[in-house]
Each structure stands twice: as structure tokens, then as C-alpha cells.
Amino acid sequence: MDAGIRIKRSPTRHLRDISFSSNGITACLRIPPITIDNSTKAMLLNLIAYEMSSDVNHDFISYLHFLDSLIDHADDVKELYFLAYKDVRVKIRQHLKSHYNSKLKMWMTQCLDTYFGSPWTILAWVGVALALFLTVVQTYFAVFPH
Template sequence: MCPDFQNDFGVTSYISFLDSLIDHPDDVKHLRKKHILRNLLGSDEEVAQLFNEIGTDLVPNNAIYRVLKSKIEDHCQTMWKKRVAKFFHEHFSRPWTILPFIGVLLGLGMTAAQTWYAANSSTPPCEALLEYLKAHRY
């Protein structure tokens, strides 16, 4: 290198940062969907393997992405976000699994509404039934 050349290790730091984000093909898929990464290699597995191999012996400048890494870590460390993400990852990995969940929520909501209306009606249900039966002479 030239004596007056100053290197802040920007490229190696960026590759090392992406390597810290990418471990599995699902990570590549997520970054592609968010338009952070473009895949011209073919498969997400190849991209994940490339970053895992290329980032092994790099000398990054850790100060460059320190703020961004701390924001990502703070986001991931929030317990309820972790639990919700884990729940959705385990139970809703396929798009069709959310439909029964919505059905259960609707059923519970309708049951709660029916219970509330039965408990807070102006006339007790038995009296209303007796009045109806008397009116129709059963």
C-alpha cells in the first residue's frame, strides 16, 4: 500500500457485518424480501455459504457498525418480541395455519359477546322465554 493511504476497512467491515447477519438460507431470504440483498448466484444456500466462507479471516473495523449492531441487538433482546417471533415461527410457518387461529379467535370473541349479552340483558333469559311461549300459546 501507499504510505499516505488511509484504510478504514469499510468493505471488509460491511462484509463482516453481513456475515454476522447471515448464517442460514432463511436469513438471505429475509434480507432479499427487505431489498437489502440481491441474489445473483442462484440459490439462497449458495449466498449463505459464500458469506460464511468469505467472512472468516476478515479484519473489520468494529466501530463502523457498532451503533447499528447495538440497535439490532436491542430490538432482538426485547423479550415479548422474541416470544411473539418464536410463536409465529413455530406455529405459523405455513400460510394456511393462520386460518384456524383466526377461526379460534372469532369463536372466542363470539362466545365472550354472547356471554356478556346474556349476563347484561334487561330481562332474564328464562322470563323472556316464558313470555314468548305464553304469547304463542305453547
């Protein structure tokens, strides 16, 4: 994402196992995975019907609204109906506000995504840095022999 928010899998499949953490430049949103297969549509409709027709917590419907808002646009997170994920939404808004108000943070995020976005680019940067270091050491010992 442009705002530096990475989406990762939560350690459990519980719908309330959603967290958001930010280090100021990048952030991580952890959400539980949903398995999509041939029976998913029927299962989703049944869960929605069950929650709408009973007095149970509306965890699943709230989770679907949360996902829908993330898929459409990051600002849509504030449009959730239920308060189950209020603390996560507040943290996301704070991160976005902080991120978009700082040109340095936006530049750092773009650099991290461009130059360190995969293990191969990180490995290449380490190789270049090591080669440069060894060249400097070799030059030093060539100019100042011991």
C-alpha cells in the first residue's frame, strides 16, 4: 500500500483476532484468513442470516463490513457499523494521518517498497554493500601498505 500498511495473517482464525501496529513509517494489519471454496457463498449467507435472526453478537457481519471497507479504500474503515474493531480503526486512522502529513515518511515507504520489497533485492543490496566495503578495504591496504 502507498501508506506503508502491510496486511498479514493473524495467528488464529478467530474473527476478533485483528490487530494493527505502527512504527511510524510502516505498519502491519493482522487479520484472520478466510478460506474461499465452493461452499463459501452458502456458508456466508447462512452465517449472516443466523446473526440477523438471533440475539447473538454480530461478529461475523462486523468482520465482513471491516473487510469490505479495507477492500474498497483505506478511508472506508471508519464506515463500519459495529464497534468491535474501533481500536484498530483508530490506530489505522492515526497511522494514515501521520503518514500522509510527512513527506519523509512517504518517501521512506516508497524507498522500502521499491528497493527492499523482496528478499532478492535485499540480498542484492547486501551484496553491493559488501563488495563496496571490500573495495574500500583493498584500496586502503594498497595505498597504505603495512
